[in-house]
Amino acid sequence: MTETAPPSSPTTTGAPRTGLRGHIGVPGIVFMVVAAAAPLTAIAGALPVMLATSNGPGVPLAFVVVAVVLLVFSVGYAAMSHHVVDAGAFYAYVTQGLGTRPGVGAGALALLTYTAIQAAVYGLAASTLSGLVAAWGGPDLPWWVWAAVLAAVVGTLGFRSIDVGAKVLGTLIVLEVAAVVALIVGVVARGGPEGWSAGSFAPSTFFSGAPGIAVMFAVASFVGFEATAIYGEEAREPRRSVPRATYIAVALIGLFYAVASWAVVVAYGPSQVAAAAGNDTSGLVFRAAATYLDPAVADVMQVLLLTSLFAALLAFHNAIARYLYSLGRQGVLPRGLARTHPRHGSPFIGSLTQTAAAVVLLAVFALVGADPIAVLFTWMSGVATVSVLLLMVLTAVAIIAFFARRQVDTQTWNTRVAPVLGLLGLLGILALVVANFTTLISGSAVLAAVLLAVVVVTFLAGLLLAVVRPPAHPEDRS
Numbered sequence: 001m002t003e004t005a006p007p008s009s010p011t012t013t014g015a016p017r018t019g020l021r022g023h024i025g026v027p028g029i030v031f032m033v034v035a036a037a038a039p040l041t042a043i044a045g046a047l048p049v050m051l052a053t054s055n056g057p058g059v060p061l062a063f064v065v066v067a068v069v070l071l072v073f074s075v076g077y078a079a080m081s082h083h084v085v086d087a088g089a090f091y092a093y094v095t096q097g098l099g100t101r102p103g104v105g106a107g108a109l110a111l112l113t114y115t116a117i118q119a120a121v122y123g124l125a126a127s128t129l130s131g132l133v134a135a136w137g138g139p140d141l142p143w144w145v146w147a148a149v150l151a152a153v154v155g156t157l158g159f160r161s162i163d164v165g166a167k168v169l170g171t172l173i174v175l176e177v178a179a180v181v182a183l184i185v186g187v188v189a190r191g192g193p194e195g196w197s198a199g200s201f202a203p204s205t206f207f208s209g210a211p212g213i214a215v216m217f218a219v220a221s222f223v224g225f226e227a228t229a230i231y232g233e234e235a236r237e238p239r240r241s242v243p244r245a246t247y248i249a250v251a252l253i254g255l256f257y258a259v260a261s262w263a264v265v266v267a268y269g270p271s272q273v274a275a276a277a278g279n280d281t282s283g284l285v286f287r288a289a290a291t292y293l294d295p296a297v298a299d300v301m302q303v304l305l306l307t308s309l310f311a312a313l314l315a316f317h318n319a320i321a322r323y324l325y326s327l328g329r330q331g332v333l334p335r336g337l338a339r340t341h342p343r344h345g346s347p348f349i350g351s352l353t354q355t356a357a358a359v360v361l362l363a364v365f366a367l368v369g370a371d372p373i374a375v376l377f378t379w380m381s382g383v384a385t386v387s388v389l390l391l392m393v394l395t396a397v398a399i400i401a402f403f404a405r406r407q408v409d410t411q412t413w414n415t416r417v418a419p420v421l422g423l424l425g426l427l428g429i430l431a432l433v434v435a436n437f438t439t440l441i442s443g444s445a446v447l448a449a450v451l452l453a454v455v456v457v458t459f460l461a462g463l464l465l466a467v468v469r470p471p472a473h474p475e476d477r478s
Contacts, residue, residue: 026241026244026245026248029241029242029245029249030245030248030249030252033225033245033249033253033315034173034177034249034252034253037221037222037223037225037253037312038121038308038309038311038312039173039176039177039180039253039256039257039260039308040176040177040179040180040301040304040305040308041121041124041305041308041309041312042221042257043180043257043260043261043264043285044284044285044286044301044305045124045305046217046220046221047059047260047261047264047284047285048277048280048281048282048284048285049217049277049281050062050213050214050217050218050261051261051264051265051273051274051276051277051284052274052277052278052281053210053213053439054209054210054211054212054213054214054217055205055206055207055208055209055210055211055213055214056208056209056270056273056274057197057199057200057205057265057270057271057273057274058200058202058205058206058207058208058209058211058214059200059214059261059265060200060201060257060258060259060261060262060265061200061201061202061203061205061206061258062206062211062214062215062217062218063218063221063254063257063258063261064201064254064258065206065215065218066215066218066219066221066222066254066429067222067250067251067253067254067255067257067258068254068425069422069425069426069429070222070225070250070254070422071247071250071251071254072418072421072422072425073392073396073418073419073422073423073425073426074246074247074250074422075413075414075418075419075422076396076399076400076403076414076415076418076419076422077093077246077395077399078242078243078246078247078414079243079399079403079409079411079414079415080093080096080399080402081242081243081246082243082409083096083402083406083408083409084096089110089323090106090107090109090110090391090392090394090395091103091104091106091107091110091323091326091327092326093106093395093398093399093402094106094394094395094398095398095471096398096402097395097397097398097399097400097401097402098394098397098398098401100466100470100471101462101463101466101467102394102398102463103466104327104332104462104463104465104466104471105394105459105460105462105463105466106391106394106395106398106459106462107323107326107327107332107462108458108459108461108462108465109387109388109390109391109394109455109458109459109462110323110391111320111323111324112383112384112387112454112455112458113223113384113387113388113391114316114319114320114323114384115320115357115358115361116380116381116383116384116387117220117223117316117380117381117384117388118312118313118316118317118320118358119358119361119362119365119376119380120376120377120378120379120380120381120384121309121312121313121316121377122147122150122151122313122358122362122372122376123143123147123362123365123372123373123375123376123377123380124309124372124373124377125146125147125150125306125309125310125313126143126144126146126147126150126372127143127372127373127377128305128306128309129146129149129150129306130142130143130146132302132303132306133146142366143366143372144362144363144365144366144372147362147366147372148359148362150310150313151355151358151359151362153310154310154313154314154317154355155317155351155352155354155355157314158314158317158318158321158351158354158355172307172308172310172311173311175304175307176304176305176307176308176311177256179289179297179300179301179304180256180260182289182293182297183260183263183285183288183289183292183293183297183301184259184260184263186289186292186293187263187264187266187267187288187292188263188266190292191266192265192266192267192268192269193268193269193272194266194269194270194271194272195266196266197265197266197270199270200261200262200265200270201262205270209274210436210439212432212433212435212436213436213439213440215429215432215433216385216432216433216436216440217440218257219385219388219389219429219433220381220384220385221253221257222250222253222254223384223385223388225246225249225250225253264284264285264288267288267291267292268284268288285301286298286301286302289301317351317354317355317358320350320354320357321347321350321351321353321354322347322350323350324337324347324349324350324353324354325337325338325340325347325349325350326338328349328350330471331469331470331471332465332466332469332470332471333469336349337349337350337353338350362376378440378441378443379441379443379447379451381440382437382440382441382448382451383451383454383455385433385440386430386433386434386437386451386452386455387455387458389426389429389430389433390430390455390459392426393423393426393427393430396419396422396423396426397423399415399419400415400416400419400420400423403415403416403419404416434452437451437452
């Protein structure tokens with residue numbers, strides 16, 4: 001059985017390292033993944049836009065479609081986790097299946113994905129925090145001031161043990177999920193103006209309007225589910241924890257999004273929800289909460305939206321820090337990134353580096369006067385969506401290649417059928433996303449071409465980096 005870059009391997013010549021440490025279990029890993037998905041952000045932020053611009057009442061089925069594709073993909077992904085345990089996850093899997101150069105290219109794509117989506121969330125979170133503080137009579141400061149405050153708090157928590165971060169995320173997620181569940185119960189108990197229609201899950205409803213846009217936003221809502229493997233080295237019994245956490249996380253996120261979005265459709269009525277979302281995109285879900293629960297609950301949900309965004313920021317920070325750690329450990333990036341904190345067991349150099357990189361990127365957008373929502377959030381979330389899909393396609397191909405070459409698993413469904421079906425599903429979704437990319441970023445065709453080129457160039461840069469700085473400790477260890 002293969003385990004990539006075991007903790008005993010050195011990070012510098014002749015210098016042993018302590019390795020990543022943690023005791024996170026299946027619930028903790030699931031919390032990390034759900035935090036990255038930011039449930040309340042998806043429901044209160046992305047869902048109204050989906051309802052207004054895509055297929056309206058057919059949106060709930062988009063979440064189901066994406067969840068099914070990811071569950072099928074997860075079969076091979078989970079099978080691979082029995083043989084590869086590495087904080088680099090997608091990077092390590094692609095390296096094992098396709099070789100060093102494509103692996104480093106995948107690592108570059110992963111860094112782009114998480115950096116872009118984190119920057120997008122910083123823009124949304126800073127804007128939300130600025131609005132809340134001003135509404136409560138506080139100072140009306142520029143968004144980038146609040147972004148800097150958030151970066152400082154996220155960096156502090158990311159510096160410490162993963163167990164601390166998991167506890168913080170767990171508390172925040174329970175609160176935001178409870179708020180959305182309360183809304184679902186309120187809507188179901190009272191019924192909407194057009195009753196409890198199940199038409200949202202009918203194929204005819206799904207294919208009306210622009211289902212491709214709904215699928216794009218649904219994919220963006222799942223970014224970060226790779227975290228189940230990222231935390232493998234800090235998990236108890238990773239070969240059991242990772243597969244279980246993967247299935248649980250994807251199933252829970254998909255079910256939660258589908259039911260919550262259906263409840264919002266019912267709250268306004270299938271024939272009225274698209275118009276309602278278009279007229280009040282930012283307040284759609286909060287207005288439903290005020291109507292079906294209580295105005296005070298709507299106010300609490302606005303605060304929880306901020307904590308949801310913060311939880312996502314911390315989850316993405318942890319993912320990036322561990323990718324830097326893994327690439328540093330292999331010698332692709334400076335080896336100092338592979339240092340772990342003697343007390344916390346965290347990749348603290350990677351964490352500090354990630355914080356510095358986030359601050360620099362946010363400063364660039366602030367200096368050019370970019371709007372935190374219209375520019376920072378939309379552009380970066382668009383880049384992240386395409387990048388993560390390409391990354392998963394590479395991983396699916398790598399999984400197929402890995403099991404085809406190594407007879408370490410004889411289960412045909414796990415190693416051949418499911419990975420191929422998952423690959424086909426991902427390719428279909430990627431085609432939809434690219435075809436609708438201009439709409440996703442609300443920009444011109446030229447801008448869309450530039451941002452798509454960034455994704456391609458990043459992968460090519462990873463291939464070149466693997467030639468210039470080949471890994472000193474290849475992942476392929478039999």
